[in-house]
Amino acid sequence: MIGCGSVTELKSAPAYQKTEGFELYAVMGRDITKAKDYAKRHHVPHFYDDAEALINHPEIDAIYIATPPDSHEYYALKVAEAGKICCIEKPMAPSYEACVRINAAFEDRKLPLFVAYYRRSLPRFLQIKEWIDQHKIGSIRHIHWHFSKPANAMDKSRSYNWRTDATIAPGGYFDDLASHGLDLIVFLLGSIKSAEGMAENKLGLYTAKDNITGHWKHSSGVTGFGTWDFGADKREDVVKIYGNEGNITFSVFGEDPIILERDDETKRLNIAHPEHVQWHHVQNMKANLLENAMHPSTGETAAHTAWVMERILKNKIEVINN
Structure with missing residues (x-):
């Protein structure tokens, strides 16, 4: 290591x-x-x-x-x-x-x-993928993810943190945290064919970006929208997948119940993470190396996530000045 x-x-x-x-x-x-x-x-x-x-x-x-x-x-x-x-x-x-x-x-x-x-290997997210693959909410139309957190003591004191150094992580906490969620969204809904966004540094506490919005389209036609604010008043982490017969709500980082809503039915499941959160990821590595089983997170899948993040951070949205 x-x-x-x-x-x-x-x-x-x-x-x-x-x-x-x-x-x-x-x-x-x-x-x-x-x-x-x-x-x-x-x-x-x-x-x-x-x-x-x-x-x-x-x-x-x-x-x-x-x-x-x-x-x-x-x-x-x-x-x-x-x-x-x-x-x-x-x-x-x-x-x-x-x-x-x-x-x-x-x-x-x-x-x-x-x-x-490793979220691609965690049981709580495999359950969500199972609901999607079983068409529990019908045809998927859209996904929205909002994540926010307050600036922490290190940010406010302007102490050095590689996670907010633009030379290492141009998107700041977006690179470190949003990468997990965007990679998971690709795992759940398939590859993304187009993405763009707007990234700003509003707080001025460090060199990296701290406020990002993005939208994208999956190869399947599903559309997505995300907002990430690293200088908010409180922490929020909510993902909602919208289908034509219901929706699924969950958190990328928290262990809140995953929620399936369809017709008059609401199902809430509590699925905790293992003590060592990379446990299932490592078990899948072993299965790949010894049994030739497919591993969900490879260099190829991670590169695709990097491409999506880079597109969102490129600030390709045109602004018209009145």
Whole structure:
């Protein structure tokens, strides 16, 4: 594992360790003291401050890249060159073009490449997909997602945060958070053929964007609209899928009940996340590698999500000045 940040503490690293047949053999961090501490706390036998030494270790078969996105391409190309399996944290890279280059490197060597859009594997969202595939709300017409959250203490103090550094994450929290939801929407409703949006920095607390709107059209004809506000007065996270016979409401990040409404029927289901939220994602990796089962989140699917996000952030909506 390259990177020892907070995302790995509970969400991901333990999922690899608890999967039969997998072993977290080594971790790498630029600060050797922190890498050593992480390895000790998580009972990982080896630790490094040199990524290439870890990547090229003969006992290591696969690499999980869990660093900020601006370094994903650099490390991924090293992993491909070493001929090893790879999983990259989301978003896959800061640009669609970088995603294309990463995919090409792994395709040329016929190596498996996964991306940690783990919501595609979570039971609560698989239930929603089942409702859609069973036409529980008839023909899907439209989807709307609104997400907002207040600026946090780090934002207000103008402390450095790579998630709001435009050189690393041009869309700010949009890159980090909205990527999860947009990738999930593609998983539920199919590929997107066109997308555009408007992105602004209204707060002036950091260099990245903080207020984004977007709309898109799926290849199936379903239309979508999203609003993301990272300087709101309160947190909201509501997705609604509209069909001609009902609708489905859910949250991307919360564990609120998923709701199916049709005719005079309302069904609410509480489906909790596992202790380690990437557990099912890792299990699907194992099934892909050992049983040739399809994994829902690959370099190809993640690159498509990157393309959609990039289109929304391009500010292609024309403004007429009166």
